[in-house]
Each structure stands twice: as structure tokens, then as C-alpha cells.
Amino acid sequence: MHQEYTVIEGDFVNAGKASSSVKKTLKQLNVEPAIVKRVVVALYEAEVNAIAHAYGGKVLVDIDSDKIKMVVADKGPGIPDIALAMQEGYSTARPEVRDMGFGAGMGLPNMQKNVDKLNVTSEVGVGTTVEMEVNF
Amino acid sequence: MTIREIAKLLDASVCIGENRLDEEVEYGFASDLMSDVLTLKDTPMLITGLCNVQTIRTCDMATLDIIVIVRNKKVTEDMIELAEDNDMVILSCSYSMFKACGLLYEAGIKPLY
Numbered sequence: 044m045h046q047e048y049t050v051i052e053g054d055f056v057n058a059g060k061a062s063s064s065v066k067k068t069l070k071q072l073n074v075e076p077a078i079v080k081r082v083v084v085a086l087y088e089a090e091v092n093a094i095a096h097a098y099g100g101k102v103l104v105d106i107d108s109d110k111i112k113m114v115v116a117d118k119g120p121g122i123p124d125i126a127l128a129m130q131e132g133y134s135t136a137r138p139e140v141r142d143m144g145f146g147a148g149m150g151l152p153n154m155q156k157n158v159d160k161l162n163v164t165s166e167v168g169v170g171t172t173v174e175m176e177v178n179f
Numbered sequence: 180m181t182i183r184e185i186a187k188l189l190d191a192s193v194c195i196g197e198n199r200l201d202e203e204v205e206y207g208f209a210s211d212l213m214s215d216v217l218t219l220k221d222t223p224m225l226i227t228g229l230c231n232v233q234t235i236r237t238c239d240m241a242t243l244d245i246i247v248i249v250r251n252k253k254v255t256e257d258m259i260e261l262a263e264d265n266d267m268v269i270l271s272c273s274y275s276m277f278k279a280c281g282l283l284y285e286a287g288i289k290p291l292y
């Protein structure tokens with residue numbers, strides 16, 4: 044099953060639309076609640092990053108019988124040092140983002156904790172792609 | 180204790196979730212930081228001063244479904260709608276985070292960490 048969503052820069056009101064829709068789909072497919080939570084939390088973190096740190100982008104989701112693959116690809120400033128960004132506590136979040144309760148530098152490490160496979164690629168000045176996989 | 184007892188203890192109004200007031204609550208977690216809420220493995224009641232639609236969305240993603248908003252912050256229609264769609268409970272009280280947490284702790288609501 045393939046699903047696609049668009050995320051828009053600064054659109055916090057709609058942040059999580061893709062993740063909630065995936066949550067509903069996985070529930071319908073009777074995926075174990077603990078696994079649903081891992082998937083949805085990781086996807087939501089990536090979605091919020093595309094909205095908070097980049098200029099929006101696309102969310103692509105592929106659901107198989109045994110796993111889910113998610114790609115969040117944004118157009119944006121990119122991440123100059125991915126290893127640094129992956130460190131807990133590192134954040135360049137703007138004040139507006141912090142006002143929404145984000146910007147603790149915990150998102151990327153949290154994605155890592157929740158998924159079975161994480162791959163972050165980025166080109167400065169172009170954008171960032173986060174690929175994640177969770178096995179059912 | 181039940182959600183109804185919690186509402187009474189905090190002198191809180193029930194913004195949504197009247198149907199769930201007799202449910203028991205065992206654990207609580209207090210934070211204004213949604214980043215932090217997203218790292219929880221368990222699903223405690225959330226006590227928070229952050230009052231916007233993102234609070235509700237984040238709780239939905241983290242499968243937390245009982246939320247106490249402190250300091251009389253205005254719970255908006257879109258927050259209530261989203262909570263209603265997902266069968267969540269929102270209580271709103273005028274007490275500070277400190278007082279709300281103190282009362283709940285004293286009444287036996289357990290911390291996660």
C-alpha cells in the first residue's frame with residue numbers, strides 16, 4: 044500500500060496529518076499497538092522537522108505485510124553535519140518552533156530509537172531526506 | 180483515582196471526554212516540552228501548560244489520551260475537535276503546574292521516572 048502526503052513550511056497546525064493517517068491505517072491492519080506507536084512517533088518527528096527546519100516537502104509511505112517504509116524528503120537548508128544533528132540536545136530551532144513545544148534536539152535521536160532502520164541524507168542548500176523502516 | 184476525582188481535586192472543568200470520567204488514572208507526567216512527551220514509552224496522563232492544537236496532536240501521536248491544561252489557558256475549538264475525534268479527555272484548571280502536580284502526587288498519582 045502506497046500513500047503520499049505533502050507538508051508545508053511553518054504549517055504547525057497540520058503537522059502530524061500524515062502521521063495520524065498512518066496511525067489509522069496501521070490500526071485497521073491490526074498492527075501491534077507498541078509498533079504503531081514507534082512508527083507514528085518517528086514519522087511525526089520527521090514531519091515536524093520538515094515543517095520546522097525546512098521549507099516543507101513530501102512524505103512517502105509504503106506498507107507491506109511485514110514492514111513499513113517511510114521517506115520524508117524536504118526542500119530546505121539541509122543539514123551540514125548530520126552526526127552533530129543526531130546528538131541529543133543539538134538544536135537550531137527558531138523561537139517560533141520552541142513556542143510550539145519543540146526544539147529540544149531530541150527528534151533525530153528519538154527516530155533512531157524507534158525505528159529498525161534510519162538513513163538521513165542531506166545536501167546543504169537543497170534539502171534533507173529521512174528514510175525509515177519498521178518491521179512488524 | 181478516577182478522572183472524575185482528578186477533575187474535582189484540581190477544580191478543573193471537563194472540556195471534552197465526559198464519557199470517560201470513571202476511568203482510573205495511575206501515572207502522570209508533567210511537561211511543556213512536546214519533544215519530551217514524544218520520548219515516553221508509557222502512556223501517562225499529561226499535565227501541561229502548553230495549550231495549542233499541537234499539544235493534542237502530539238499526545239495523539241504518543242498515544243497519551245488524558246490531558247490536564249493548567250493556568251486557565253484557553254482550550255480552543257480546534258483542540259476540542261481533534262480530541263473528540265480521537266476519544267481523548269481534556270481537563271482545564273486554573274492551578275499552576277506546581278500546585279496541580281503537588282496535589283496529584285499527594286493523592287497518589289505515580290510518576291514515570
Ligand SMILES: Nc1ncnc2c1ncn2[C@@H]1O[C@H](COP(=O)(O)OP(=O)(O)OP(=O)(O)O)[C@@H](O)[C@H]1O
Pocket residue numbers: 088092093095096097117119120121122128129133134135136144145146147148149150151152171214
Ligand atoms: N529536515 C531538516 N532540515 C534542516 N535541518 C534539520 C532537519 N532536521 C533536523 N535538522 C537539524 O538538526 C537539528 C536536530 O534535529 P532534532 O529533530 O534532533 O531536534 P529539534 O528538531 O531541534 O528539536 P526536537 O526534535 O526535540 O523538537 C535541528 O535543530 C536542525 O538544526
Ligand SMILES: [Mg+2]
Pocket residue numbers: 088091092145146149150151
Ligand atoms: Mg525535531
